[in-house]
Structure formats: C-alpha cells, structure tokens
Amino acid sequence: MELVLTFSSTRGSIQAERLLLDGGVDARAMPLPSSIRAGCGIALRIAPEAFSAAERLLAPAVPVEGVYARAVVDGVAIYTPYERWTP
Amino acid sequence: MITLDMRGRPCPIPVVEARKALAEHSGEGIAVLVDNTVAVQNLRRLAEGLGCRFDHLAESDAMHTVRVWPGDGVPFAFTTMPRVAPQGPSRGATVLIASDEMGRGGEELGRILIKGFLFSLTELAVLPDRVIFLNAGVKLACEGSTSLPDLLSLEEQGVIIRACGTCLNYYGLTNKLAVGEVTDMLWIAEALTSAGRVVSV
Numbered sequence: 001m002e003l004v005l006t007f008s009s010t011r012g013s014i015q016a017e018r019l020l021l022d023g024g025v026d027a028r029a030m031p032l033p034s035s036i037r038a039g040c041g042i043a044l045r046i047a048p049e050a051f052s053a054a055e056r057l058l059a060p061a062v063p064v065e066g067v068y069a070r071a072v073v074d075g076v077a078i079y080t081p082y083e084r085w086t087p
Numbered sequence: 088m089i090t091l092d093m094r095g096r097p098c099p100i101p102v103v104e105a106r107k108a109l110a111e112h113s114g115e116g117i118a119v120l121v122d123n124t125v126a127v128q129n130l131r132r133l134a135e136g137l138g139c140r141f142d143h144l145a146e147s148d149a150m151h152t153v154r155v156w157p158g159d160g161v162p163f164a165f166t167t168m169p170r171v172a173p174q175g176p177s178r179g180a181t182v183l184i185a186s187d188e189m190g191r192g193g194e195e196l197g198r199i200l201i202k203g204f205l206f207s208l209t210e211l212a213v214l215p216d217r218v219i220f221l222n223a224g225v226k227l228a229c230e231g232s233t234s235l236p237d238l239l240s241l242e243e244q245g246v247i248i249r250a251c252g253t254c255l256n257y258y259g260l261t262n263k264l265a266v267g268e269v270t271d272m273l274w275i276a277e278a279l280t281s282a283g284r285v286v287s288v
Binding site for chain 1: 195196199200202203206207210233234236237
C-alpha cells in the first residue's frame with residue numbers, strides 16, 4: 001500500500017515534490033489517477049510510514065488537497081480516501 | 088585466433104570492429120583487448136546476439152581480454168555484416184527516453200512529467216518491448232532516481248531496459264546504473280530500426 005497525495009495545482013505538486021525529496025521523503029510522481037479526479041495533474045506517492053514527516057514538511061508551504069491509499073488488487077489500482085488524514 | 092587491440096578506442100568502435108573481424112574469421116573466433124568494462128559487456132551482448140561463445144579475462148581495470156568464438160551447434164557462417172536485431176525482432180513499442188525532461192518549457196515541469204510518464208508505462212495494458220535511455224535520460228535509470236521502482240517493475244515484467252554507455256560515462260554515472268544494462272549505439276540503432284514502432288520522449 002502506498003499513499004497518494006494530491007494538490008490543487010501543478011506548481012503545488014512540483015513544489016511539494018522538491019520539499020519532500022529535500023526533506024528525505026521518497027516522493028514519487030504519478031499522473032493524477034482519473035478515478036480520483038477528472039482532469040490533469042500530478043500526484044505524489046509516498047510510503048505510509050513517511051506520512052507524518054510529509055505533513056510536517058508540507059504544512060507550512062503547500063496545501064495538500066487530498067490523501068488516498070493506493071492498493072493494487074488483481075492488477076487494478078484502487079484508491080480510497082486515507083482515513084488518518086483530515087483536510 | 089586473431090587479436091584486435093581496441094584499447095583507447097571509443098564506444099562503439101570495439102563492437103563494430105569485432106563484428107567485422109568475426110565476419111572475416113568465421114570458424115576460429117577472435118580475441119579483443121579493451122580497457123573498460125562497458126566494452127566487455129557490449130562484446131558479451133554481441134556474442135550472445137550472434138550465438139557465439141564468450142569469455143573474459145580481466146588482468147587489471149584497464150586491461151581486459153575478451154574472446155568470442157563459434158558456439159556449440161550454432162552455425163557461424165556469415166560473410167557479410169550480419170543483421171542481428173537485439174533480442175530478436177520487436178513487434179511492439181520501443182520507448183526512447185532521450186532527456187530527463189518531457190517536452191520543452193518549464194524545466195521543473197518537464198522533470199516531473201517524465202516521472203509521471205515512466206510510472207504510467209507500468210500501468211499500460213500492453214507494455215513496451217524496450218525502454219532505451221539516452222543522453223540526460225540515463226539519469227532516470229541511475230541510483231537516486233525516484234523512477235527506479237517503476238523501471239524495476241517494468242524489467243520484472245519482461246521489458247528490456249538499456250542505457251547508453253557513452254552517456255553514462257559523460258555524466259560520471261558509469262557505476263550508478265541501477266536497472267537494466269549498459270548498451271552501445273550499435274545496439275540502440277538496431278533496436279530503433281527493428282522496432283514495431285518507436286515512441287520518442
């Protein structure tokens with residue numbers, strides 16, 4: 001399972017990626033899955049263990065729009081809202 | 088067995104010359120002296136592609152002797168330059184990643200877009216046959232790249248991943264390639280010209 005962080009703008013995603021990587025969180029970019037929201041955008045994948053560190057790094061700088069848990073079942077990725085995150 | 092001294096010759100000259108020499112000396116095989124391990128790997132792939140036997144003796148970091156000779160039970164009779172498609176002809180897509188950015192415009196945008204593209208490759212219903220990294224694109228396949236898990240997943244699923252040895256050397260990344268194998272321009276040229284289609288990014 002991975003966590004997927006979404007942002008309200010592409011520039012926000014880029015800024016968040018840099019903050020996370022510089023802060024030692026392995027953030028991996030992916031196109032925003034269409035099952036989360038129609039349209040374009042970049043989301044970031046992180047390990048669940050890195051979630052609180054990611055929140056700490058991003059909170060002062062980039063608002064997180066959504067957090068989803070990504071699980072692959074029978075080859076299909078399923079995204080569900082992450083219950084341990086509140087906007 | 089004739090010996091070619093290819094020390095000091097840039098990639099892909101050792102492979103090109105070795106192939107010519109093999110065409111002229113079919114039957115007995117050849118020995119090739121090279122001064123780097125990338126050349127050794129390229130010669131190994133040449134041998135594999137031709138169905139030849141291969142061995143390698145490293146006398147020092149800068150002195151390697153490679154021998155290539157006819158394989159057991161494999162015909163070794165060609166008189167012209169053989170046309171050997173890497174790993175056989177490919178009917179599917181070959182993806183060429185020639186930069187660590189996707190498209191032109193914002194550099195930071197291009198760098199995040201290409202990571203998203205590599206991840207998206209892993210989610211395709213039909214995977215490409217090969218992904219080839221060139222120029223600054225090789226950085227994506229090296230230690231420290233956040234795309235490595237995606238590329239390793241592609242490789243596990245049978246996608247052939249290759250990075251240009253000249254390019255790795257240029258960026259000082261020769262020992263940092265973390266997925267796939269090093270290759271030379273001859274292999275890349277064959278892969279691109281024998282592919283079902285080429286997707287260039």
